[in-house]
Amino acid sequence: MFNLIPLIKNENMKIYKRLGTWVMIGLLFLVIVVAAFFTKFFFVEENSERWEEQLQMTNIQLIEQIEEIESSNIIGISTQSLHEQVAINEYRIENNLPPLDSQTFWGFMNSAPDFTSIAALFTIVIGAGIVAGEFSSGTIKLLLIRPVSRYKILFSKYISTLLFALFLICIMVISSFVIGIILFGFDGIELPSLTFTDGKVIERNMITQTLLLYGIQAVDLVMMVTFAFMVSTVFRSNSLAIGISIFLMFTGQQLVMLFNDYNWVKYILFANTNLNQFFNGTPMVEGMTLTFSLIVLSIYYIFFLVISWIMFNFRDVDA
Numbered sequence: 001m002f003n004l005i006p007l008i009k010n011e012n013m014k015i016y017k018r019l020g021t022w023v024m025i026g027l028l029f030l031v032i033v034v035a036a037f038f039t040k041f042f043f044v045e046e047n048s049e050r051w052e053e054q055l056q057m058t059n060i061q062l063i064e065q066i067e068e069i070e071s072s073n074i075i076g077i078s079t080q081s082l083h084e085q086v087a088i089n090e091y092r093i094e095n096n097l098p099p100l101d102s103q104t105f106w107g108f109m110n111s112a113p114d115f116t117s118i119a120a121l122f123t124i125v126i127g128a129g130i131v132a133g134e135f136s137s138g139t140i141k142l143l144l145i146r147p148v149s150r151y152k153i154l155f156s157k158y159i160s161t162l163l164f165a166l167f168l169i170c171i172m173v174i175s176s177f178v179i180g181i182i183l184f185g186f187d188g189i190e191l192p193s194l195t196f197t198d199g200k201v202i203e204r205n206m207i208t209q210t211l212l213l214y215g216i217q218a219v220d221l222v223m224m225v226t227f228a229f230m231v232s233t234v235f236r237s238n239s240l241a242i243g244i245s246i247f248l249m250f251t252g253q254q255l256v257m258l259f260n261d262y263n264w265v266k267y268i269l270f271a272n273t274n275l276n277q278f279f280n281g282t283p284m285v286e287g288m289t290l291t292f293s294l295i296v297l298s299i300y301y302i303f304f305l306v307i308s309w310i311m312f313n314f315r316d317v318d319a
Contacts, residue, residue: 004159007156011156011157020125024125031118032175032179033179035111035115036176036179039108040103056093058089059086059090062082062086065079065082066083087196087201098191100193103184106189106191108176109180110206110209110210110213113172113213113214115172116169116220117217120225122168123164124224126161127158127226128229128231128232129241130232131154131157132233132236150312150313151312154233157229158308161225172214191206192205193205193208216276222301224245224249227304228244230304230305233307233308233312248270252269253284255268255270256271260284263287265285266287266292271284272297273297
């Protein structure tokens with residue numbers, strides 16, 4: 001295990017000595033800064049002083065929508081998420097807990113995890129080229145003549161890719177925290193996050209909620225990066241791995257919705273990567289649960305790694 005550390009250090013040196021790596025890091029930081037300034041100075045928020053009246057109007061609309069769905073007897077459409085939202089809104093009114101304003105610290109912090117898709121895009125670029133780039137440049141032969149097994153070389157590259165993804169997430173968390181404090185201050189920082197669990201509304205610490213949001217987004221990030229890593233290993237093509245991965249990252253869930261009427265669609269990777277559907281909303285496919293999605297993701301994850309290992313270990317370098 002210890003002889004992996006020099007390999008991982010070597011791979012990280014390769015990643016961070018590139019100008020393109022630091023350009024991607026700078027762009028990620030810039031996106032967060034621009035989003036914060038746009039939210040602060042250009043986004044027009046509804047009158048927050050009338051939030052109770054607004055929530056009451058929202059509940060009336062939600063109840064009408066629930067009654068319309070239930071009276072139509074449409075199969076496959078659940079009203080559970082609508083009932084939960086009504087309960088949360090009523091809890092806010094009864095306990096004087098205004099909803100999160102996007103122009104507050106926690107409002108911005110809870111929206112920051114949405115930028116994980118940008119971090120995923122940049123990590124895919126790194127992961128797609130970390131193996132394929134060795135073959136295209138011919139440096140793979142220099143790696144393989146070392147007295148180190150192939151699987152350790154491959155493992156060090158994969159770990160380095162995940163560490164880069166973790167580094168980007170840390171940048172997102174730290175920069176959004178600092179920028180959020182500077183631009184939005186501490187107004188509303190004591191407010192809890194509300195969630196509907198086991199038939200009742202419960203209050204959750206905002207720090208826990210924010211970390212949960214990042215964790216949910218990180219699952220999607222890891223799966224897409226692992227997929228790109230596999231394609232890079234199998235086809236030894238940087239551009240092919242990047243192209244396929246980015247295409248599926250942005251169109252995967254649309255493809256799931258297209259075949260939503262078929263029961264087998266729940267076994268597709270992209271029907272399970274968005275774990276947020278089990279915390280804030282309705283599952284994309286009826287009958288899916290968090291446990292089911294985690295099992296499916298685990299199977300895909302192992303499959304991607306096994307295929308990468310087989311192709312890297314047993315294929316002729318000169319092929």
